[in-house]
Amino acid sequence: MATKPSKTDRALASVTRMAVLDALRRANEPMTVQQIAEELGLHPNTIRFHLGRLAQADLVREDQADPTGPGRPRMVYTAAPATKGAEQETAYRLLAEILASYLAETSPxxxxxxxxxxxxxxxxxxxxxxxxxxxxxxxxxxxxxxxxxxxxxxxxxxxxxxxxxxxxxxxxxxxxxxxxxxxxxxxxxxxxxxxxxxxxxxxxxxxxxxxxxxxxxxxxxxxxxxxxxxxx
Known part of the structure; x- marks a missing residue:
């Protein structure tokens, strides 16, 4: 039977989720859904969906922004710090890169x-x-x-x-x-x-x-x- 991918693998398998995560990693401060949507040129609802999947994989943190007036506080998002699990995922990707590049360069x-x-x-x-x-x-x-x-x-x-x-x-x-x-x-x-x-x-x-x-x-x-x- 196939080995089930980790929650990190499933989260990062999407091109859009990778783009969302990259945007958060580049940011100098937490971002709102609207800010991410404007940077990537996507609908806010699309961003919310992918943020939810990233949060489930512990790759993104969701927090309430400081109140700026009446009404419900906005939610802001940051990329989560690297964890040991994420470091292991990076190591597996490096191994895959090594094997793929070796095959590409040595096989006719x-x-x-x-x-x-x-x-x-x-x-x-x-x-x-x-x-x-x-x-x-x-x-x-x-x-x-x-x-x-x-x-x-x-x-x-x-x-x-x-x-x-x-x-x-x-x-x-x-x-x-x-x-x-x-x-x-x-x-x-x-x-x-x-x-x-x-x-x-x-x-x-x-x-x-x-x-x-x-x-x-x-x-x-x-x-x-x-x-x-x-x-x-």
């Missing part, structure tokens, strides 16, 4: 190697069907969506496409998209192959903010799809 085909590695993990992470069971397109996609959701991708089915609205490896993907996105492509392809699914991933179009990554689906002949070797 880093994307192909990364895709192959992702396929092996996709086979391992997905829930495999029972022996001789025929997997429908809908069942296979549901299982891939569940796997991706556990990993923090916030996936959504949109007709013949899978939309990945968040990236739990965004910090590395920004610098090494050839490796990181290829791993993600391999995860989905490996999972579908393991299930002998009558559908396959044609390609993965990497993110271009504010748009999500898009994995394009295509029907495949299930009779030619071979499940992976039996697990022991």
């Amino acid at each position: 085909s880093p994307a192909a190697v990364a895709t192959a590695a992702g396929q092996e993990w996709g086979r391992y992470l997905v829930e495999r069907p029972a022996p001789f069971a025929k997997m429908t397109r809908e069942e296979a996609i549901d299982r891939v969506l569940a796997m991706l959701a556990q990993l923090g991708f916030e996936p959504e089915l949109d007709g013949g496409r899978l939309l990945l609205r968040a990236c739990p490896f965004r910090a590395v993907a920004d610098r090494r998209p050839d490796v990181t996105c290829s791993v993600h492509l391999g995860l989905m392809r490996g999972a579908l192959a393991e299930m002998g699914a009558p559908v396959e991933i044609v390609n993965l179009q990497p993110f271009s903010a504010p748009h999500p990554c898009v994995a394009n689906l295509s029907e495949s002949d299930a009779s030619h799809a071979e499940a992976g070797p039996a697990r022991t």
